[in-house]
Amino acid sequence: xxxxxxxxFCLLVFLYLGxxxxxxxxxxxxxxxxxxxxxxxxxxxxxxxxxxATVMQYMSHERELLDSITQLxxxxxxxxxxxxxxxxxxxxxxxxxxxxxxxxxxxxxxxANASFVQLQKSWMEVEEQISAxxxxxxAAVVQYNNSIQVFPNTLIASIHSMKPTETYEAEAIAHxxxxxxxLFS
Amino acid sequence: MNQEQTxxxxxxxxxxxxxxxxxxxxxxxxxxxPLRISIVFVILPFLxxxxxxxxxxxxxxxxxxxxxxxxxxxxxxxxxxxxIIYFKYxxxxxxxxxxxxxxPLLALVNENLEYSPTGSISxxxxxxxxxxxxxxxxxxxxxxxGEVSGVPFSLCEIHTQRSAGSNSDGKTKYKTIFExxxxxxKFNKPFLTRTIVCARGTKPRExxxxxSYLSSTxxxxxxxxxxFENLFDVYGDNQTEARYILSPSTMERMKALQQxxxxxxxxxxxxxxxxxxxxxxxxxxxxxxxxxxTDDGYLKDYLYTLNLILEIIEDLKLNDQLGVNTSKPDYL
Numbered sequence: 001x002x003x004x005x006x007x008x009f010c011l012l013v014f015l016y017l018g019x020x021x022x023x024x025x026x027x028x029x030x031x032x033x034x035x036x037x038x039x040x041x042x043x044x045x046x047x048x049x050x051x052x053a054t055v056m057q058y059m060s061h062e063r064e065l066l067d068s069i070t071q072l073x074x075x076x077x078x079x080x081x082x083x084x085x086x087x088x089x090x091x092x093x094x095x096x097x098x099x100x101x102x103x104x105x106x107x108x109x110x111x112a113n114a115s116f117v118q119l120q121k122s123w124m125e126v127e128e129q130i131s132a133x134x135x136x137x138x139a140a141v142v143q144y145n146n147s148i149q150v151f152p153n154t155l156i157a158s159i160h161s162m163k164p165t166e167t168y169e170a171e172a173i174a175h176x177x178x179x180x181x182x183l184f185s
Numbered sequence: 186m187n188q189e190q191t192x193x194x195x196x197x198x199x200x201x202x203x204x205x206x207x208x209x210x211x212x213x214x215x216x217x218x219p220l221r222i223s224i225v226f227v228i229l230p231f232l233x234x235x236x237x238x239x240x241x242x243x244x245x246x247x248x249x250x251x252x253x254x255x256x257x258x259x260x261x262x263x264x265x266x267x268x269i270i271y272f273k274y275x276x277x278x279x280x281x282x283x284x285x286x287x288x289p290l291l292a293l294v295n296e297n298l299e300y301s302p303t304g305s306i307s308x309x310x311x312x313x314x315x316x317x318x319x320x321x322x323x324x325x326x327x328x329x330x331g332e333v334s335g336v337p338f339s340l341c342e343i344h345t346q347r348s349a350g351s352n353s354d355g356k357t358k359y360k361t362i363f364e365x366x367x368x369x370x371k372f373n374k375p376f377l378t379r380t381i382v383c384a385r386g387t388k389p390r391e392x393x394x395x396x397s398y399l400s401s402t403x404x405x406x407x408x409x410x411x412x413f414e415n416l417f418d419v420y421g422d423n424q425t426e427a428r429y430i431l432s433p434s435t436m437e438r439m440k441a442l443q444q445x446x447x448x449x450x451x452x453x454x455x456x457x458x459x460x461x462x463x464x465x466x467x468x469x470x471x472x473x474x475x476x477x478x479t480d481d482g483y484l485k486d487y488l489y490t491l492n493l494i495l496e497i498i499e500d501l502k503l504n505d506q507l508g509v510n511t512s513k514p515d516y517l
Binding site: 032033036128129131132133135136138139143 | 375
């Protein structure tokens, strides 16, 4: 009888530690996933100057659009893409880039340019990698949210002020981005 | 087979294959009766020995010993006869079949295919693909290689086995680990880590051994498609890259492929290659022994199977090249 209380106490401590560690691991997975998104976004930002420079030689009439892309790139790169402003800047940039790539249809010489074709491929690859990183992030968020919203985890989560995190829902443009390949077909 | 392929097959069969098959059929017919007799002489001694009454007197023991000796001798001769017939079948039917019948059949699917009856994708490749369980014997044959829609590929039949104890006579028993087709094709995206798509409820070989499990970098990857998760368990070195490879559209195609094949299909992505294994017990591209080989039905089945497997390349859109560099992605 005298052992029951210490054993129960030990079990509770182990349970607490187990749940706490699981939740922390899942929270860290979110950070890791976020780092992937940022790495991919940075790769895309690096690609834009080359894209603009190549396109500019053929699309002098679209100078305004090209300038706005360069400006949006600077804004998006400077902003923290985790906050709404950052997401908005990123979406605006993607929207402009999509507009640019639709305009390419009117420039057959540009479409045949070898370095542009190369850039197209790189751009599509980066877009797919961004999409994959977002899916990883959202999967990590769902796992984390589930782990702090079920009983008895919810008690430990409230003790440590752990709050559910929002999934990365880019605007509708994100879906257009997934279809980037169609823009080039 | 499509209509055009069926028509070409009919012409090829009547004009070129049938005369060759007729010759092989005559040889087959000459081998079947001796084989049947030999099989009977293997079974009968067994039955005799099994049903011999227990000897009670010394004379009976002597008689039964003599009978047993004769039966064992008969059994031995019958086994030797079966082996001789098998080697004759190999030399006179199987090899000529693979030399003269298979290449024109493959040319119907694609004229640029190369065929090696004894060749296979190397065991080293199978080992690193990390699918299925631990094995001790690897056998591959019927290597077909070439390009489909500009995608280089190799395909062969493989059979892996693992020793499972020994028989009462001391011979090692073997248990089949995997039997079927093994396809290797260039994947359309550059990637650096491993992603392994196992059948539901199974794991990569690396995670089945306690030592390699402890040092493994593979982790379970839960994807957002519940139907896909019902069919496959995904393991990979990198969560992001696994999702880059397994895009929603690729997952859809893999689900459709699994349903269309109706067999256990597994995938492994490594070193910019896609490896697919399809479980099958069909002895592919082999002439039949107990049935006439002049019948065109089984040849059509071989063509159908080959088309089905090679369609994987088009189904998964491996010709839709994406990406240009193979530099290390920033997230790795």
